[in-house]
Amino acid sequence: ALLAGCGEDSKGTVTEIFILKTDMPRLNYVQGQALDLQDGVLTAVINDETTPVPLNGEGVTVTGYNPDQLGKQTVTVTYQGKTTTFDVTVNPRAVAEGYEENFFVGDSFDSGKGKIRITKDNGSTVAVNMNSSDISVKSFDSSRAGKATVTVTCQLDGQSYECTFE
Numbered sequence: 001a002l003l004a005g006c007g008e009d010s011k012g013t014v015t016e017i018f019i020l021k022t023d024m025p026r027l028n029y030v031q032g033q034a035l036d037l038q039d040g041v042l043t044a045v046i047n048d049e050t051t052p053v054p055l056n057g058e059g060v061t062v063t064g065y066n067p068d069q070l071g072k073q074t075v076t077v078t079y080q081g082k083t084t085t086f087d088v089t090v091n092p093r094a095v096a097e098g099y100e101e102n103f104f105v106g107d108s109f110d111s112g113k114g115k116i117r118i119t120k121d122n123g124s125t126v127a128v129n130m131n132s133s134d135i136s137v138k139s140f141d142s143s144r145a146g147k148a149t150v151t152v153t154c155q156l157d158g159q160s161y162e163c164t165f166e
Contacts, residue, residue, distance in 0.1 A: 012047040014080040019043065024086060025055055030119045031093040035065045035075070042077055042084065053079060066090075094118050094154065094163035099130060109140040109150060116154050118161050128154050138162070 025040025040055035053060060061078040064085075070092055074085050099114030111130040118126045128134055130152070138151040151164045 014044045014046055014082050016045040017042050017053075017077070017079050017082045017084050019055075019077070019084060019086055023052075027086070027088050029067065029088060029090045030121060030123075031070060031090055032067050033090075033121060034067060035062065035088070037062060042079060044079060044082075091119060092163075094161040096130075096150075096152070096163050096165040099150075099165065103142050103148065105142055105145055107142045109137050109142075111135070111137065116152060116161070116163050118154065118156060126156065128156065 019040065019042050023041040023043070025038070026036045029035070037055040041052045042055055042060065044051045044053050055062065055077065059079060062075060063078075064075045065073060065088065067090065070090050072087055072089050074087055077084050077086070095117050096114060097117055100110040103109075114130045115127045116130065116135060118128065120126070132154075134156055135152055135154045138153050140148060140150045142148055147166050149164060149166055151162060154161045154163070
C-alpha cells in the first residue's frame with residue numbers, strides 16, 4: 001500500500017527563509033503608495049532543498065511597511081515560523097527646490113524663485129515653478145524672526161500635492 005501525506009508535514013519543516021537579491025520586490029516607493037510584492041520571491045529551505053515562495057503567496061505574512069512614513073523602513077517577512085527582512089525607501093511625493101530661504105520680518109513669500117518637483121506613482125517627475133497658477137501658498141508666517149515653515153499646494157492633473165519646507 002502507498003500512503004501519501006498532505007499538508008505542511010508532507011512538505012517537511014522550513015528551517016530557513018531568505019530573499020535573494022535577484023528576487024527582491026520593488027524597493028522604492030513614493031509617499032502613499034501601497035507595498036508591491038508581486039515580483040518578490042522568498043526562498044524556503046525545506047529538507048535541505050530550496051523552494052521558491054511568492055511574497056504575496058499563501059502563508060506569507062509581511063509587516064512593517066507604512067506608506068506615509070518617509071525614509072528607510074525594514075519590512076519583516078514571516079513564513080512557517082521563520083522570518084527574514086528587507087529594506088524599502090519611501091520618498092516624498094513633492095519636494096521644494098531652489099526657493100528663497102532668507103526673509104526679513106514682515107516679508108511676503110517670494111514665489112518667483114524655486115519649483116516643486118512632484119513624483120508620480122510611475123516614478124516620473126514633473127517640476128512646477130513656484131509662480132505657476134497651479135501653486136498656492138497655504139501657510140507662511142514672517143511675523144517674527146527665526147525659521148519659518150512654508151506649505152504650498154500644487155494642483156496638477158486633477159490631484160492636489162502638498163509640500164512643506166523651511
